[in-house]
Amino acid sequence: MPDGALPVLDVQNLKTVFQTRSGEVHAVNDVSFSLRPGELLGVVGESGSGKSVTMMSLLGLLPTPPADVRGGTVMFDDKDLLNVNAKTLRDVRGGKIGFVFQDPMTSLNPVYNVGMQIMEPLRKHMGMNKKQAAARAQELLELVGIPDAKRRLADYPHQFSGGMRQRVMIAIALACDPQVLIADEPTTALDVTIQAQILELMKDLRAKLGMAVIWITHDLGVIAGIADRVMVMYGGQVVEHAPVDVLFSDPQHPYTRALLKTIPTITGERAARLTVIEGQPPIMKDAPASCAFRDRCDVAFNRCAVENPPRYDLGAGHDAACFYDARTGEPRDA
Amino acid sequence: MLIYTIRRLLISIPTLLFIAFVIFMLLELAPGDPMAQMPLTIPPEVKEKMRLALGLGEPWYVRFPLWLKQFFIVEPQYWIDGTFGTNFADGAQRIISFQSRSPVFETIAQRMPQTLWVVGMSYVVGVLIALPIGIISAYRQYSVFDQAGTFVSMIGFSVPPFFSGVLLIVIFSVQLKWLPSIYDTTHVVGDWDSFLFQLRQMIMPVMVLALQTTAQVSRYMRASMLDNLGQDYVRTARAKGMSESTVVLKHVLRNSMIPVVTVIALGIPSIFGGAIITEQIFKVNGLGQLLIIALQGSDIPMVMTITFLLAVLIVMMNLIADVLYGILDPRIRYD
Numbered sequence: 001m002p003d004g005a006l007p008v009l010d011v012q013n014l015k016t017v018f019q020t021r022s023g024e025v026h027a028v029n030d031v032s033f034s035l036r037p038g039e040l041l042g043v044v045g046e047s048g049s050g051k052s053v054t055m056m057s058l059l060g061l062l063p064t065p066p067a068d069v070r071g072g073t074v075m076f077d078d079k080d081l082l083n084v085n086a087k088t089l090r091d092v093r094g095g096k097i098g099f100v101f102q103d104p105m106t107s108l109n110p111v112y113n114v115g116m117q118i119m120e121p122l123r124k125h126m127g128m129n130k131k132q133a134a135a136r137a138q139e140l141l142e143l144v145g146i147p148d149a150k151r152r153l154a155d156y157p158h159q160f161s162g163g164m165r166q167r168v169m170i171a172i173a174l175a176c177d178p179q180v181l182i183a184d185e186p187t188t189a190l191d192v193t194i195q196a197q198i199l200e201l202m203k204d205l206r207a208k209l210g211m212a213v214i215w216i217t218h219d220l221g222v223i224a225g226i227a228d229r230v231m232v233m234y235g236g237q238v239v240e241h242a243p244v245d246v247l248f249s250d251p252q253h254p255y256t257r258a259l260l261k262t263i264p265t266i267t268g269e270r271a272a273r274l275t276v277i278e279g280q281p282p283i284m285k286d287a288p289a290s291c292a293f294r295d296r297c298d299v300a301f302n303r304c305a306v307e308n309p310p311r312y313d314l315g316a317g318h319d320a321a322c323f324y325d326a327r328t329g330e331p332r333d334a
Numbered sequence: 335m336l337i338y339t340i341r342r343l344l345i346s347i348p349t350l351l352f353i354a355f356v357i358f359m360l361l362e363l364a365p366g367d368p369m370a371q372m373p374l375t376i377p378p379e380v381k382e383k384m385r386l387a388l389g390l391g392e393p394w395y396v397r398f399p400l401w402l403k404q405f406f407i408v409e410p411q412y413w414i415d416g417t418f419g420t421n422f423a424d425g426a427q428r429i430i431s432f433q434s435r436s437p438v439f440e441t442i443a444q445r446m447p448q449t450l451w452v453v454g455m456s457y458v459v460g461v462l463i464a465l466p467i468g469i470i471s472a473y474r475q476y477s478v479f480d481q482a483g484t485f486v487s488m489i490g491f492s493v494p495p496f497f498s499g500v501l502l503i504v505i506f507s508v509q510l511k512w513l514p515s516i517y518d519t520t521h522v523v524g525d526w527d528s529f530l531f532q533l534r535q536m537i538m539p540v541m542v543l544a545l546q547t548t549a550q551v552s553r554y555m556r557a558s559m560l561d562n563l564g565q566d567y568v569r570t571a572r573a574k575g576m577s578e579s580t581v582v583l584k585h586v587l588r589n590s591m592i593p594v595v596t597v598i599a600l601g602i603p604s605i606f607g608g609a610i611i612t613e614q615i616f617k618v619n620g621l622g623q624l625l626i627i628a629l630q631g632s633d634i635p636m637v638m639t640i641t642f643l644l645a646v647l648i649v650m651m652n653l654i655a656d657v658l659y660g661i662l663d664p665r666i667r668y669d
Contacts, residue, residue, distance in 0.1 A: 061572055086578075094575030101573075106566040111588050111663055121574040156664040172574060 007034035007075075008179050008212050009058075009097075014072035015287075016050075016057045016236075019065055026284035027053045029236040031072075035180065040206065040213040042227030042244065044220060044259070048281050050236035051216045052102075055182050059093050076180075095125035098173030098211075102185040104165035108157040114141075114168050115153030118175055125176045140171040143208075145201060163194035167201065174205065182214045187222065199226060220263055224248060229317070232256050235282050235292030238311065242318040252320035252327070254297045291323070299324045301331060335667075339657060346649045351402075353645045357638055358398050366632035368432045388432055401638065404429045409439055432633045441624065442640065448519050449620030453609040456540040460547025461598055467548065468555020468594075472563060473582055483552060490549025495608060499542045499615040506538060513538055517618040539616040546608060547601065554597045558590040565589075592662050599655035603648040 016028035028050045035041050043051045056062045057069045058081060074081040077096065081089060093099070101107045108117060118140055119133040128136065134153065141149035144167040157165055166186060173181055183202070187195040203226060206213060217223060223230055223244065230247045232240040232255065240253040251257045258277045279296040291297070291304040303323050311319045312332060325332045368388060369381045376384075389397060404427065411423040428437040471480040507515035514535050523532050562568065563586055571585045610622030617623075621640060628636035660666045 059573065061569060090575040090577060092575070093573055099570075099573035101566060101570060103566055107570045109567040109571065109585050109589070110665060111592075112585075113664070120571075120576060120580075124575060158665045169570070172570070 006037075008037045009035040010073075010075040011054075011058065012073045012075075014054060014057060014074065015070040016053055016062070017068045017070050019068060023285055026287050027067075027236050028057060029284065029288055031233075031236070031238055033231055033238060033241065035212050035214060037179070037212055038206075038210050039228045040215060040226060042223040042230040043214060043216045043233060044218060044223055044230060045233035046218055046259075046277075046281055048283075049233045051218075051233050052184050053236075054233070055184060055214060055216060058182075059097060059099070060089055061093075061099070091125065094121040094173075094178075095176045096178050097180045097182060098175070098178040100166070100169050100173045100181065100183040100186045103189045104162055104169050105189065107169055108165060110157055113154050113156050114160070117157075118153070118168070118172050121172065121175045136175070137171075140175055141168070143174070143205070144168070144171045146171075162190055163197060166190060166194075166198055170198075170201070170205070174209065174211075177209070178211055180212045180214065182216075184216045185218070186215075188217070188219075195222075202226070220259060232259070235288065236284055237288065237292060237308075237321065239293065239322070240320040241311070242320075243316070246316065246318050250318075252314060252318070253293075253322045254299050254324070254326075255293050256320075257326075258296075291321075299326075303331065335657065335660060338660075339653070342653050342656070346653065350642075350646060350649060353649075354402065354405075354638075354642050355398065357641050357645070358394070358401065361634050361638055362394050368632045368634065371631055401429065401635070405639065405642070412437075412439070429635045429639055431628070431636045433628065433631045433636070438636050438639045441636070442621065442643070445619060445621050445624045448517070448618050449606070449609060449613070449622065452517070452536060452539045452613070452616075452618055452620060453543060453605055455536065456543035457547055457602065457605050459540055460544035461551055463544065464548040464551035465555055465594075467552040469559055469582070469587065469590075471552065471556045472559030475560065480556075483556070486545075487549040487553050490545045493545075495542045495546065495612045496615060498545060499538070499612055502538045502542060503615070515616070517616045519619050539612050539618060542612050542615075543605060543608060547605060550601065551594065551598060554594050555590065558593050559586060562586045562589045588662060592659060595658045595662060596655045599651045599658065600648075602651050603644055606644060606647065 011034065012032045014028055014031045015026075018025040018027055031050070031054050033041070043054075045051050053062065053067075057067070058074050060069070060081070062069070069082060072082065076092065079088065081092060084092075108114065115134065115137050118137040119128075119130070122128045122133040122136055123130070126133075126136075137153055138149045141152060146152055146164060146167055152160075157168070160168060166189075170186070173183075186202070187198050190198060199222065202213070202215075215223070215227060227244045230242060230244050231238050232247075232253065234255050240247065240251065240256045242250075242252075247256065248260065251260055255277075262275045262277065264274055277296055282292050282295070284292065288308045290306060291300070291309055294300045294304045297304070301324070307323075309321045309323050311321045313319050323332050324330075368390070369376075369385060372381060372384075385391065389400075392400075408423060408426045408428055411426065412428060415421055415423050429439065430436070431438050431441060434441060467483050471483040474480055503515045506513045512534075515538075517535050517539065521528065521532060521535070523529050563582075565586075568581060568586060571581045576585070606621070609620065610625060612618070613620045613622035614626060625637065625640045627633075628640065
């Protein structure tokens with residue numbers, strides 16, 4: 001980290017493997033990143049790149065088996081979350097780190113009213129009694145912009161629309177004033193106008209509450225408008241990491257450049273077809289011994305097939321995992 | 335919910351009338367003669383007179399409404415008279431058994447407690463065993479416990495009570511001589527020792543019936559739990575920092591109970607059917623045994639009444655299942 005601020009969350013060399021019938025799948029390979037207080041870190045990558053699995057590994061939210069967090073450290077609050085007892089981990093979950101999931105239609109329990117679902121973490125982590133928790137729950141619903149909050153507390157999830165449910169999810173995640181909010185594609189399942197509303201709400205809340213946010217998405221447009229720093233993931237690895245303006249103006253990894261090319265523009269000549277990155281992301285049967293993007297890369301050369309590129313520091317908080325130096329157009333030195 | 339319940343109760347009246355008619359016509363069309371077990375020395379013309387005296391000379395459209403009147407009007411009157419000392423019935427003709435010539439409802443009232451004790455107890459025991467087995471089996475899927483549960487369920491499903499019952503008798507009564515093989519209906523529970531005896535004589539029939547219930551309900555419970563354990567809201571509950579017991583017993587269990595409640599409610603009538611055989615084996619003279627004897631003697635009023643009572647039970651349990659469904663699942667609102 002170039003800045004002096006102490007990270008609130010520091011992840012080093014995280015490895016997660018899934019045991020499947022046809023062998024192991026290496027979903028997260030040696031992922032390291034850190035999150036400073038109050039910043040918004042965007043995590044991008046296509047489906048299956050390991051974004052969600054990385055974040056769920058942090059808090060032990062993956063079902064084990066099949067998932068197995070093999071190694072690494074997750075430092076939060078001077079504790080390694082991968083090596084604490086179940087109770088400490090539960091206190092962090094929902095208490096100090098809030099989680100918002102992708103699909104608000106299924107993420108709420110259908111048989112309990114939303115008031116109860118918001119009050120649950122309040123009563124557990126903050127030790128509130130029923131009355132205090134109810135008052136705070138109403139406050140939270142007002143905070144996330146649900147009108148008539150008091151009455152709505154008694155309503156069940158099916159009585160809310162998708163966007164409203166995501167607001168409820170955000171209220172639950174924010175209930176105990178977390179230091180970190182992890183939002184796992186919170187707008188993906190919503191239609192575009194609702195997406196915009198939720199984005200605005202999140203920007204607002206962050207300004208108001210000042211927590212650090214990890215925002216997982218595959219929508220680069222969303223990232224451009226909201227993030228401070230961006231981490232691009234591919235094949236369970238971080239392939240590029242930069243401040244948001246640098247990433248968009250000076251992308252170094254071929255995958256990032258390809259991703260940026262896929263954004264359709266409304267200016268200029270109308271393209272005949274939308275740009276796509278040919279091929280499929282790999283399913284990692286072994287820990288990577290070569291570059292995972294090699295098969296889809298237009299600048300790959302023989303070194304990419306025999307060695308997995310490390311993350312080269314490019315200065316100013318920018319790094320990229322590629323043997324090819326896009327600035328000089330030459331392979332990097334070994 | 336109340337309006338819904340009342341509406342359902344009203345709808346069940348024509349349903350029950352139709353069921354009564356079908357049962358009546360089936361018995362009417364079935365071969366069998368109430369006089370068949372009379373001594374052969376009774377001349378045919380006397381037998382014919384006896385038949386007429388039982389009302390069998392009348393056509394079905396006279397006898398069926400008469401039965402309806404007796405069932406829905408006369409018998410409740412007698413019941414009210416017996417309870418409050420009034421005199422509504424005024425000596426009206428009750429439903430009389432062909433075999434015993436005593437009122438059908440009196441016999442049923444005598445037999446009911448035995449059946450309720452054995453069948454009711456076995457169902458309660460079965461469900462109470464089945465629910466934890468289902469929950470643990472699902473939570474620890476493919477564990478040794480789950481495999482054992484699956485094995486026991488398979489046995490419960492595939493071994494009929496007339497086999498498991500006899501097997502238990504051979505082992506525990508004949509070989510080990512621990513438990514009595516015959517259920518003593520006249521036994522009165524007065525003190526601790528007689529209570530223990532009552533327990534001992536109930537163990538085997540209750541276990542035989544409970545095995546079936548456990549097998550069925552635990553499988554449904556397991557499947558339903560598994561369905562719900564993988565849901566997104568479970569992950570949400572964990573992400574909120576809820577303890578595993580809260581996640582499983584509060585969030586998952588209530589969702590999982592919704593289909594299982596239906597199975598439990600609808601299983602109550604069917605266990606009475608299963609009890610017919612079990613009661614025969616253990617010589618419990620309850621309703622099941624009464625029905626068998628009535629069938630063998632072509633005791634039409636008795637068969638008709640018991641069968642119809644079972645139909646009422648089924649319709650009621652359906653209604654109860656639906657109401658419970660609405661209570662457990664807020665997405666279902668009936669009014």
